Amino acid sequence: MGPLTQSIRELSANERQWQVLNRQGHCVVHAPPGSGKTKLLVTCLAYDLFNRIPEPHGAACITYTTAAAEELRRRLASLGVSARPSLFVGTVHSFAINRIIGPFAALLGKPELVKASIASDEQQEEAYRLAVGSRFGSSCNWKEKRKQIEFHRRRLSTVEEWNRGGEGLLEACSSYESLLRGDGLIDFEGAVAAAVDLVEQHEVVRRVLSARYRRLYVDEYQDLAPGLDRLVRALCLRPDSDVELLAVGDPGQAIFSWNGARPELISELSSLPGVSTVHLEHNYRCGEEIIRASTRVERVGRKVTAVRGGGEVLAVFCPAGFTEQCHQAAAAVGLAHRRGVPLHEIAVICSMNAQCREVAEVLRGAGLAVAVPGVEYPRAPVTLFVESCAAWAMLGREQSGHRLGAIHRRWRRLLGPTWTRDTDVRLTELLVGYRDKPVTYARRMLADLLGMGLRRAMARPAQSDNANALDRMQHAVELGALADATVVDLASRAMRRDRVNVTTMSSSKGLEFEVVLLLGADEGLMPYWSSANDPAKLEEDRRKFYVSVTRARSTVKIFYSRSVATSAGRAKPAEPSRFLYEIGLLHR
Numbered sequence: 358m359g360p361l362t363q364s365i366r367e368l369s370a371n372e373r374q375w376q377v378l379n380r381q382g383h384c385v386v387h388a389p390p391g392s393g394k395t396k397l398l399v400t401c402l403a404y405d406l407f408n409r410i411p412e413p414h415g416a417a418c419i420t421y422t423t424a425a426a427e428e429l430r431r432r433l434a435s436l437g438v439s440a441r442p443s444l445f446v447g448t449v450h451s452f453a454i455n456r457i458i459g460p461f462a463a464l465l466g467k468p469e470l471v472k473a474s475i476a477s478d479e480q481q482e483e484a485y486r487l488a489v490g491s492r493f494g495s496s497c498n499w500k501e502k503r504k505q506i507e508f509h510r511r512r513l514s515t516v517e518e519w520n521r522g523g524e525g526l527l528e529a530c531s532s533y534e535s536l537l538r539g540d541g542l543i544d545f546e547g548a549v550a551a552a553v554d555l556v557e558q559h560e561v562v563r564r565v566l567s568a569r570y571r572r573l574y575v576d577e578y579q580d581l582a583p584g585l586d587r588l589v590r591a592l593c594l595r596p597d598s599d600v601e602l603l604a605v606g607d608p609g610q611a612i613f614s615w616n617g618a619r620p621e622l623i624s625e626l627s628s629l630p631g632v633s634t635v636h637l638e639h640n641y642r643c644g645e646e647i648i649r650a651s652t653r654v655e656r657v658g659r660k661v662t663a664v665r666g667g668g669e670v671l672a673v674f675c676p677a678g679f680t681e682q683c684h685q686a687a688a689a690v691g692l693a694h695r696r697g698v699p700l701h702e703i704a705v706i707c708s709m710n711a712q713c714r715e716v717a718e719v720l721r722g723a724g725l726a727v728a729v730p731g732v733e734y735p736r737a738p739v740t741l742f743v744e745s746c747a748a749w750a751m752l753g754r755e756q757s758g759h760r761l762g763a764i765h766r767r768w769r770r771l772l773g774p775t776w777t778r779d780t781d782v783r784l785t786e787l788l789v790g791y792r793d794k795p796v797t798y799a800r801r802m803l804a805d806l807l808g809m810g811l812r813r814a815m816a817r818p819a820q821s822d823n824a825n826a827l828d829r830m831q832h833a834v835e836l837g838a839l840a841d842a843t844v845v846d847l848a849s850r851a852m853r854r855d856r857v858n859v860t861t862m863s864s865s866k867g868l869e870f871e872v873v874l875l876l877g878a879d880e881g882l883m884p885y886w887s888s889a890n891d892p893a894k895l896e897e898d899r900r901k902f903y904v905s906v907t908r909a910r911s912t913v914k915i916f917y918s919r920s921v922a923t924s925a926g927r928a929k930p931a932e933p934s935r936f937l938y939e940i941g942l943l944h945r
């Protein structure tokens with residue numbers, strides 16, 4: 358039986374998933390953790406492409422982060438879906454830039470958009486500093502103002518909302534955008550806003566997109582800012598555009614409202630005429646006890662039924678502080694591993710990147726292999742490409758799940774106009790060559806790829822984000838934490854095999870592990886100091902805790918110290934996290 362048939366057969370055993378596979382018209386799926394949202398979305402897309410969307414038509418599948426998009430592509434490939442020009446799988450930014458602005462801006466007489474390059478982090482920082490300084494004076498905390506401005510830009514706020522946000526904010530935003538425009542630049546927020554405008558204002562854009570992408574699939578709807586919601590409404594819910602929508606999400610896992618997301622949009626979407634709603638309730642991932650404990654923390658109040666029995670949730674007190682938590686976590690990893698749990702089935706989750714680095718150091722010191730995705734270098738298309746090259750080269754297609762065809766397509770996208778067929782041949786020869794060499798360092802492989810045209814391609818302005826990620830990867834493999842890493846190490850990062858995953862609570866979203874070790878469960882970190890008096894932020898921290906706990910299949914250990922480290926590094930007494938009481942592990 359092929360993998361798609363197998364997946365469809367599994368869905369058929371669940372009445373509600375089956376209903377979604379056979380839906381007619383727009384459908385919104387609300388579903389708790391582990392209930393198969395992603396599996397359902399990907400299986401529906403694969404099934405529809407084979408059975409309901411004849412070529413040359415296609416579909417668009419949109420999610421929030423590059424890592425989530427990568428996971429969707431991987432799962433689609435494993436179901437036998439191959440690329441077609443009218444199939445888009447990626448982030449909302451990428452859809453806005455490559456599938457809306459790229460094809461339509463010139464046609465509609467917007468030369469400034471056609472020529473604009475994506476601003477690098479440094480260029481954005483410089484423009485924000487200048488714009489905020491000129492409106493609020495140089496003594497103003499420009500980073501704080503930048504956060505506020507970005508929030509409103511992602512929200513596509515109205516003038517009233519901007520004004521409610523604070524005096525002068527909208528002016529500073531206009532001057533930021535005009536500084537970028539003056540330099541021929543645009544940022545992701547600007548690109549999404551421009552794309553929304555093109556789709557909403559121009560019937561021709563809606564008609565062409567509707568013909569090309571017959572169906573639209575959206576993952577993690579609760580985390581997407583209004584920009585995507587506006588695109589969805591314009592493409593799916595207006596009389597002159599008839600793209601069929603399948604959206605999945607969970608307001609109980611919304612953790613990006615601080616960033617402009619509006620989790621209530623998925624419920625609003627559900628209530629629209631012509632949109633059917635399905636609530637999933639079986640959790641296939643977590644043992645029964647984990648579901649019972651986590652349900653005490655979340656506030657959505659829905660029914661979740663366990664498919665698996667067992668599961669354990671424990672608290673571990675480490676009175677000597679966070680460093681002791683790291684050592685205890687290393688011991689817990691060792692114990693689980695000795696009991697037969699592979700290292701990649703163990704996650705150590707912290708609230709901040711700095712803690713991830715600290716615990717990663719301790720784990721490495723204990724002789725454990727560690728993956729800290731996104732901390733040593735960002736997960737961008739180019740760094741994921743390098744990892745997948747290593748995986749294919751060292752492990753082959755069957756074992757790695759990475760296909761040469763997909764690697765070539767990414768290579769072609771990255772090289773852009775500098776790509777030639779010959780570069781595909783050279784890339785293949787290079788990768789095949791590593792298999793015969795005894796040990797090749799990751800820095801050598803990166804140097805080879807850079808020399809084969811990657812460096813030159815990164816000089817294009819549109820690649821500035823990739824270029825930045827690649828610089829950080831280069832630094833990590835030449836001088837940083839990965840200086841001794843080999844191509845095999847890079848391969849296992851792509852596979853996430855045989856190494857403990859260290860990740861932040863936010864980045865743990867969408868992942869699943871046998872064992873989860875959650876560190877830093879003290880007031881001040883969980884929830885954050887700044888959330889304690891802000892009900893909305895407190896709820897978001899609670900949801901992050903809920904997301905982290907529900908990553909585990911069988912064991913969750915939560916570490917606390919009754920103290921937190923100050924910025925000066927001193928231990929300050931703190932209460933255990935209130936979530937430890939709510940989940941039922943501590944009692945007052």
Ligand SMILES: Nc1ncnc2c1ncn2[C@@H]1O[C@H](COP(=O)(O)OP(=O)(O)OP(=O)(O)O)[C@@H](O)[C@H]1O
Nearest residue numbers: 367368371390391392393394395396641642867868
């Ligand atoms: N009908 C099914 N039969 C068997 N297993 C299933 C079924 N549906 C989902 N699963 C399994 O449940 C697990 C969770 O699925 P998936 O990752 O798609 O859930 P999710 O809802 O996206 O989770 P989360 O929101 O927590 O990230 C996976 O291991 C998946 O294979």
